[in-house]
Amino acid sequence: MTTSRGTKIALTLFAILAFSFVYIPLAVVLINSFNAGETLSWPPEGFSTQWWQKAVDNEGVRNAVVTSVILGLIATAVALVLGTLASLALSRFTFFGQDTVSLLIILPIALPGIVTGIALNNVFTSYLGGLTFTTLIVGHGTFCIVVVYNNALARLRRMGVNLEDASSDLGAGPFTTFRLVTFPLMRSALIAGGVLAFGLSFDEIIVTTFTAGPGITTLPIWIYQNLFRPNQAPIVNVVAAALVIISVLPIYIAQKLSSDDDRGAGVM
Amino acid sequence: MATAAVAPPKGGFGYRHPRARLAALLGGPMIWLVVVYLGSLAALLLTAFWTVDGFTGAVVRTFTLENFVDAFTTPAYLQVMARTIGIAVCVTILCLILAVPLGFFMSRVASKRMQPILVAMILTPLWASYLVKVYAWRAMLSPESGVIAWFLSPLGIGGPGFGILGIVITLTYLWLPYMILPVYAGFSRLPNSMLDASADLGAKNWRTFRSVIIPMIFPAIVAGSIFTFSLSLGDYITAQIVGGTTTMLGNIVQQNYVTNLPFAAAFATIPVIIVLIYLAAVRRSGALENL
Numbered sequence: 001m002t003t004s005r006g007t008k009i010a011l012t013l014f015a016i017l018a019f020s021f022v023y024i025p026l027a028v029v030l031i032n033s034f035n036a037g038e039t040l041s042w043p044p045e046g047f048s049t050q051w052w053q054k055a056v057d058n059e060g061v062r063n064a065v066v067t068s069v070i071l072g073l074i075a076t077a078v079a080l081v082l083g084t085l086a087s088l089a090l091s092r093f094t095f096f097g098q099d100t101v102s103l104l105i106i107l108p109i110a111l112p113g114i115v116t117g118i119a120l121n122n123v124f125t126s127y128l129g130g131l132t133f134t135t136l137i138v139g140h141g142t143f144c145i146v147v148v149y150n151n152a153l154a155r156l157r158r159m160g161v162n163l164e165d166a167s168s169d170l171g172a173g174p175f176t177t178f179r180l181v182t183f184p185l186m187r188s189a190l191i192a193g194g195v196l197a198f199g200l201s202f203d204e205i206i207v208t209t210f211t212a213g214p215g216i217t218t219l220p221i222w223i224y225q226n227l228f229r230p231n232q233a234p235i236v237n238v239v240a241a242a243l244v245i246i247s248v249l250p251i252y253i254a255q256k257l258s259s260d261d262d263r264g265a266g267v268m
Numbered sequence: 269m270a271t272a273a274v275a276p277p278k279g280g281f282g283y284r285h286p287r288a289r290l291a292a293l294l295g296g297p298m299i300w301l302v303v304v305y306l307g308s309l310a311a312l313l314l315t316a317f318w319t320v321d322g323f324t325g326a327v328v329r330t331f332t333l334e335n336f337v338d339a340f341t342t343p344a345y346l347q348v349m350a351r352t353i354g355i356a357v358c359v360t361i362l363c364l365i366l367a368v369p370l371g372f373f374m375s376r377v378a379s380k381r382m383q384p385i386l387v388a389m390i391l392t393p394l395w396a397s398y399l400v401k402v403y404a405w406r407a408m409l410s411p412e413s414g415v416i417a418w419f420l421s422p423l424g425i426g427g428p429g430f431g432i433l434g435i436v437i438t439l440t441y442l443w444l445p446y447m448i449l450p451v452y453a454g455f456s457r458l459p460n461s462m463l464d465a466s467a468d469l470g471a472k473n474w475r476t477f478r479s480v481i482i483p484m485i486f487p488a489i490v491a492g493s494i495f496t497f498s499l500s501l502g503d504y505i506t507a508q509i510v511g512g513t514t515t516m517l518g519n520i521v522q523q524n525y526v527t528n529l530p531f532a533a534a535f536a537t538i539p540v541i542i543v544l545i546y547l548a549a550v551r552r553s554g555a556l557e558n559l
Binding site: 003004007008011012014015018019021022023024025026028029032041042043081082083085086088089093095101104105107108110111112113114115116118119120121122123126127138141142145174199202203205206210220223224227236240243244247248249250251254255 | 286289290293294296297298300301302304305306307308309311312315327366369370372373374376377378386388389390391392393395396397398399400401403404405406407408410412413414415417418441444473498499501502503504505509518521522525529532533536537539540543
């Protein structure tokens with residue numbers, strides 16, 4: 001099919017419009033964070049960095065960032081261990097119920113967040129004595145497992161078993177084989193999966209709302225609580241803008257990983 | 269070390285004592301997912317068949333279908349269901365309208381050098397916080413001080429404001445990358461020879477598009493629609509932030525779970541059932557292998 005010149009121009013214009021649709025709202029958030037005025041109103045009243053300074057000094061924001069980072073790191077660690085174990089089991093064994101197990105791992109992100117949220121909330125509050133930081137970690141761990149699992153599984157399938165077999169033939173036990181052969185080959189996939197898991201956890205609002213103990217404020221919870229408070233609008237703008245800027249980071253890491261390793265990082 | 273006399277079914281890590289190793293690998297993940305997660309879902313489903321004491325507000329553990337009857341016979345709830353499904357369908361169609369030309373542009377018109385950059389440009393907003401993107405649309409849609417209202421004011425028309433249209437726009441924005449990525453991948457996999465063959469047989473561009481391209485990327489479209497449809501169905505935060513007074517399924521669940529958990533649980537099964545029906549319907553298209 002030869003795409004005619006006219007079609008090409010029309011498609012290019014369409015693409016420019018579509019990318020504008022994607023990027024204008026994000027640009028508005030960035031511009032608003034430098035707005036000198038105190039309200040979320042367009043057009044901005046003037047340029048000022050005072051709200052950035054105030055956001056950095058804001059104790060609520062700082063505590064929320066720390067909580068989110070700690071939570072994200074623990075949830076990622078849980079997901080890395082459980083996701084790697086599950087991916088090894090599903091890629092290196094054939095067993096009864098294999099499809100059911102893989103479906104079960106995917107289920108936490110396939111179901112709406114609110115279903116996972118109230119299901120866990122119900123069990124924690126009705127039977128296990130209430131919500132704490134631990135219940136929040138359990139909630140986040142549950143939906144983070146799948147992303148590590150997906151990345152690790154894809155890598156293990158591509159890797160094949162020849163190198164592991166060679167290692168066993170040369171007398172290495174399973175742990176030695178994992179440490180010296182399997183793990184090094186999986187490493188970049190696990191980093192990608194870990195980055196993705198951390199990103200998911202850092203961003204999660206719905207499951208967090210239903211599983212966080214009283215008084216625990218992650219960054220999304222902080223934004224949500226302050227979204228409708230007019231006097232907090234400038235600080236919320238800055239936090240939002242900072243998150244937009246940070247979102248470039250994982251893409252950068254993914255590019256790095258895929259240039260180090262042409263099999264691709266699989267960060268999505 | 270003895271060499272293996274019989275080759276194991278799959279090599280590598282499962283070389284010897286496969287059962288013990290499998291149990292060791294799968295034990296941890298399964299305890300977490302079966303006991304914690306599946307257990308919670310089962311408990312929630314069970315709760316959906318219980319009821320709440322009208323006076324004390326305590327959960328009464330006797331089996332009843334009351335919650336489901338209530339959900340499916342109250343006109344207000346039926347309206348919310350219809351509205352939510354309508355929103356999810358609109359969002360899916362809008363994503364499709366945007367994603368198909370864009371996916372075609374990215375894979376077939378843009379230069380090879382531009383392609384990874386365009387893909388990165390689609391991926392980047394996916395990493396921007398969900399809440400920030402909804403918040404961004406609050407700034408865009410706000411009737412008094414929003415960007416759209418400001419842009420349209422010289423023309424004497426108001427923006428869409430907060431409401432059902434605002435929800436549709438915002439959800440389309442949120443889930444668009446989930447449609448673009450599979451559609452782009454679908455276009456990239458399309459062999460040129462097929463398009464040439466179609467042209468050689470005398471088909472004009474539009475005919476080739478309709479009879480060759482669309483059938484070939486259909487599984488990719490369905491794969492994308494699973495995301496846009498089911499993510500829209502379960503969302504309630506967007507409705508809270510840009511929906512004005514509009515409620516969706518998730519809002520009903522969220523409003524009831526403190527005072528009437530059994531009803532909230534019953535209501536929460538509705539989006540799950542709809543998604544499962546949708547998945548069963550599209551299973552035959554081969555889209556599930558495209559996820």
